[in-house]
Amino acid sequence: MIRRIPVQAPRQGLHDITEVVEQAVADSGVNDGLCTLYVAHTSASLLIQEGADPSVLRDLENWMDRQVPEGDPHYTHHAEGPDDPPSHIRSALTPVSIGIPIVAGALALGTWQRVFLWEHRRPPRRRTIMVHIAD
């Protein structure tokens, strides 16, 4: 089963999409199998990360802001605004696809794991996540 999930990213940063992915798994009727997520964009990525404490996500976003900053004079790609060059590098350093086992009809996430879309552009964006589910 393949499904396209539209996701509205309201701003730059990590957005929890666990519920819509879990819903796709439930709709598939697959009990034990594999759910592969794929983000069809070059300036957004996917991430499994702790979802309980917002400071974890903040530290992660801040690290990326420092290591792949806006306005680095080395950048040569200037066609789409200052948030665009780092967005491609950030998406290269984080997953475009993730395979998550399905056990007993649900994602086999660890206790603290949640699924995130990481939007690397600043303006609100409509993004598409592809979900492939197999048993």
Added chain:
Amino acid sequence: MIRRIPVQAPRQGLHDITEVVEQAVADSGVNDGLCTLYVAHTSASLLIQEGADPSVLRDLENWMDRQVPEGDPHYTHHAEGPDDPPSHIRSALTPVSIGIPIVAGALALGTWQRVFLWEHRRPPRRRTIMVHIAD
């Protein structure tokens, strides 16, 4: 086939888990297919890397220690000790899941490739790797 593999990580760093994954592949009886590994934690990750020369692993661990250091004053997540904030960032930069083809009943690893659990916390930890095998 889905199997949970418990792994004891004796300390922070890269731990070769190739043998237990190969055993799961052998037990599955699958001849040609795909083995997907998934680590159900937010402060540990998976890695395919050279296993022959320990200096490769040491250089990799040292790079991560310098780029995502303990004690960075930017961190705001202080609930679980100084090794915890970098552990989440390190796990975001390295794979939570890896899909490895199975050929002739074994992982189709390259000549120098081994499968590692990368433990990012300092204390010894019991971790769980999920293995999904399909033909």
Added chain:
Amino acid sequence: MIRRIPVQAPRQGLHDITEVVEQAVADSGVNDGLCTLYVAHTSASLLIQEGADPSVLRDLENWMDRQVPEGDPHYTHHAEGPDDPPSHIRSALTPVSIGIPIVAGALALGTWQRVFLWEHRRPPRRRTIMVHIAD
């Protein structure tokens, strides 16, 4: 279906391999499914990235050259020349495997997405990509 695709990397950097992967998908006859790519090497990786504007790839390669430089005095692995130690670290930070959904007999790539082999060594190299295709 599993296929080995030999790829000639003419130099260090990102090399577009979308066409040979699309050909493998077409040859499989699979209409809706999943294509998993795997690179069987520890000094090369795979990447989905924008392929339209060469400045995006240049900025990405330049960022990696600065963050994981040749000649870093911290390196201890000196068996294979100065381009080798960073090649292992760069391959750890970028994907060894990627799962891409297949829709209507083709890779479900986003509008700007292309598939790249990222060669991290300097000399020309013959590399092997494994392709697993399932419905």
